[in-house]
Amino acid sequence: MKVGYLFFFVGVLFFQMEKAFGQDRKLMVAQDGSGDYRTVQEALNAVPDFRKVVTVIWIKNGIYKEKLNLSASKKLVKLIGENVERTILTYDDYAAKKNFFGEEMGTSGSSSFYVYGEEFSAENITFENSSGPVGQAVALWIAGDKAQFRNCRMLGFQDTLYTYGGGSRQYFKNCYIEGTVDFIFGSATAVFEDCQIYCKKGGGYITASSSPDTLKYGYVFLNCVIDGDAPEHSVYLGRPWRPYAKAVYLNCSLGKMIRGEGWNNWGKESNEKTAYYAEYASKGPGAATQKRVAWSRQLQAADLEDYTLAKIFRGWQPGLK
Template sequence: MGMKSFLLTISLLVCLISVVTGQEKVDFVVAADGTGDFKTVQQAINAVPDFRKNITVIYIKNGVYKEKLVLAGSKARVKLIGESVEKTILTYDDYNAKKNVFGEDMGTSGSSSFYVYGDEFGAENITFQNSSGPVGQAVAVWVAGDKVQFKNCRFLGFQDTLYTYGYKSRQYYKDCYIEGTVDFIFGSSTAVFENCEIFCKKGGYITAASTHDSTSYGYVFKNCRITGDGGSGSFYLGRPWRPYAKTVFIRCEMGNIIHPDGWNNWGKESNETTAYYAEYRNTGPGFRPGKRVKWSHQLTDLQAADYELTKIFDGWLPEK
């Protein structure tokens, strides 16, 4: 192939990727078969200049990438776009009780397959997985960065699948699929889940928020579908990992897997006076407002109006 033909092929490839991703420009392409700029996702992340002010778009071709990934705090405004959500898979298999090089337990935080420290991170069309199985706490994604967005992504695991770690971190999940067993969405961040499917495996608790007492909003689920393969009443909507946990479900469709009580106090009656758990106009067999624990809330129309994105996120409006 001549140089002119080669450059034309590259130009057409960039144009095609731009159309697929909806971006004007893709900066790096990751392909396990060697047809991109890098073979691994971490190589592409490392290539992003520290403290770059412009968005860096990394396009990831279909494949299973078994890597323990870290997006450093110096890598801001990085966006990962997968070729296909079901075929672009980022995975690893660490878990809480697995030993590190010193023979110590990795711990829950140490188990994550992907760490997001950088602000304004985005991801689309990607599956994030912890493949270690039902072995206790095993995190798929650990997010500390602020103004983070996931769209059309899947989060696969069992206990502690998604760790919204960052205090004062704002996170937005749209059209995503999140599965797990015990406390599979947990942490201290302010996070909104919109039009997502929350899949409950076996039995447990969907959320375990650890919202700080000075934070106005914790978890907000809007127009989500709560499904699963557990038995009737096998799941609670949430329990407070920390006393001031805040979780609200708005206009969500709930399967019969949801326990009539809805919420659990984690064995501490004192949590009932500090945690804030509420619902608004949910539907489905799992929504039984008359059976909910007395210390939870059903929002009025006026109260529900406070759950607009810009108010939840203190002025930040994610891309729709």
């Protein structure tokens, strides 16, 4: 009996050690061969399907030219780069580019990185579409729910960041996002906190929300800096890709490139009745709120109660894993 108990407890001990090791183990990607894998896609493929604990993938500095895909079965994946400016995941597809069959790739087909897996997170990573000013060219396409990005960069021109998932909740903290036309777009509910939104030369539109009428929130910018080298009065805060588009800027600094009217109806007056565009305490040379279109809103301090992360994200509280 005593021997039986001994084997039982030894077995439990080994199980706990194995479990702890499995949780703590990290994969390493390094182009020089010093890690577990030389490419990011190999590391993503190595993540066990439907794993219930976080899988951390460390990525050493380098320019990784790969068209990446994180499948829906790869959950709780976390990428950590060595240095945000030197750990670069990039590709150069664009919407008008022809695929193997001679067909145009389209906007969705142009992305450098597709994220389908839920509870994905990334830190200190640059996501880039390097094709240049050639029309729609997505750097990052996100469908998975509860996605988080901290201290990351999203680089491109038109359609840089595609917040694709209609029911997806996405959180961006201390990130840098650049582009020209509709460079933050899609159906997801996304919060951008303490981010730099950089409007590149040529002007255009920062957001093109397509949030459905079933969701209360679309894009929320908290304490962000909107700047760039776009010409003065050449950039709109947003335009509605779909009728019920939603975008709110709270306590943001707006540069001189922001147009006085602020918002555009995408050529459809009917959008003015359904889109929800608002600001609170905007500051800077682009905060000429008295010139805003009549169908936008200026919020009051009491309205901020509706913009906690818990309310925006329907109970989900993003945090470091």
